[in-house]
Amino acid sequence: MGAALSGMTEGSNGSGVGPGLGDIPESCVACVFLYLTPPEICNLARLNRAFRGAASSDAVWEAKLPANYQDLLNLVPPERYQNMPKKDIFALLSRPVPVDDGNKEVWLDRVTGRVCMSISARAMAITGIEDRRYWNWLPTEESRFHEVAYLQQIWWFEVDGAVKFPFPADLYTISFRLHVGKFSKRLGRRVCYFEHTHGLDIKPVKFELSTSDGQQASSECCLDETAHDEINGNHKRGCWIDYKVGEFIVSHTDPATEVRFSMKQIDCTHSKGGLCVDAVYIVPSDLRQHKQRVLK
Numbered sequence: 001m002g003a004a005l006s007g008m009t010e011g012s013n014g015s016g017v018g019p020g021l022g023d024i025p026e027s028c029v030a031c032v033f034l035y036l037t038p039p040e041i042c043n044l045a046r047l048n049r050a051f052r053g054a055a056s057s058d059a060v061w062e063a064k065l066p067a068n069y070q071d072l073l074n075l076v077p078p079e080r081y082q083n084m085p086k087k088d089i090f091a092l093l094s095r096p097v098p099v100d101d102g103n104k105e106v107w108l109d110r111v112t113g114r115v116c117m118s119i120s121a122r123a124m125a126i127t128g129i130e131d132r133r134y135w136n137w138l139p140t141e142e143s144r145f146h147e148v149a150y151l152q153q154i155w156w157f158e159v160d161g162a163v164k165f166p167f168p169a170d171l172y173t174i175s176f177r178l179h180v181g182k183f184s185k186r187l188g189r190r191v192c193y194f195e196h197t198h199g200l201d202i203k204p205v206k207f208e209l210s211t212s213d214g215q216q217a218s219s220e221c222c223l224d225e226t227a228h229d230e231i232n233g234n235h236k237r238g239c240w241i242d243y244k245v246g247e248f249i250v251s252h253t254d255p256a257t258e259v260r261f262s263m264k265q266i267d268c269t270h271s272k273g274g275l276c277v278d279a280v281y282i283v284p285s286d287l288r289q290h291k292q293r294v295l296k
Contacts, residue, residue, distance in 0.1 A: 026050045041055050062086045104163065117281070118279045121148060122145065126149060145278070151272065158262065161260070172247065177241070180276075200223040209248065215248045245280075
């Protein structure tokens with residue numbers, strides 16, 4: 001079978017056994033590539049010269065880029081993309097592009113070409129963050145921003161953020177990436193500590209979002225339900241989990257959409273502590289299923 005496939009890829013000029021894949025016009029291959037994902041196109045590019053040529057076509061890769069990809073390129077120094085073919089532009093934008101002094105990142109999903117964003121804890125307004133009695137910054141390799149905010153103890157727990165960006169038309173989900181408990185590496189092994197973890201199981205945290213065009217969404221969730229989790233086998237402690245805030249729809253790129261989001265538990269009858277806040281993610285809703293752990 002391998003020999004037969006080799007003959008098909010070589011075409012009539014190379015194999016002498018009749019037409020093969022090598023005889024398909026490059027323009028026809030390019031038309032087929034319009035219906036494939038970028039990883040599929042890159043894999044097929046290895047078959048022969050026609051497939052390789054079609055896989056480098058600007059028309060093919062422009063179809064994989066969002067309609068407003070120039071807005072993303074404007075975040076990159078011009079010398080990095082001048083005279084660059086569309087295939088290389090896609091590759092450039094599929095890597096995280098830092099925004100706001102590196103406190104936010106934007107990138108294209110490598111399979112769908114759709115826009116995703118992450119917003120670090122540094123880019124949010126966190127009540128009491130300046131006071132080390134309440135919060136500390138922990139360096140870590142487990143965050144794409146290389147640090148997380150760690151809550152030791154506080155009575156008024158509130159985290160707010162906002163972003164204004166020309167998101168392409170799509171349905172997006174916002175989620176907070178959180179970790180109950182403190183963690184570190186000891187003798188090369190990951191170790192979690194829960195001595196400061198308290199008050200997160202008494203009342204739920206409220207998540208909210210609103211957009212500049214009037215959309216709103218909210219949800220509630222207890223961040224630490226040890227007894228309940230043990231019964232259901234769904235352990236939150238010691239794991240990074242994405243907590244869904246809600247969804248919003250973008251119908252038009254222009255004007256840019258402003259999104260405000262928050263996480264709060266402001267019942268001052270008890271203190272809370274032992275929580276790591278990494279980032280907020282904004283991704284197309286149907287891409288969420290590819291993430292490891294997301295709580296609705």
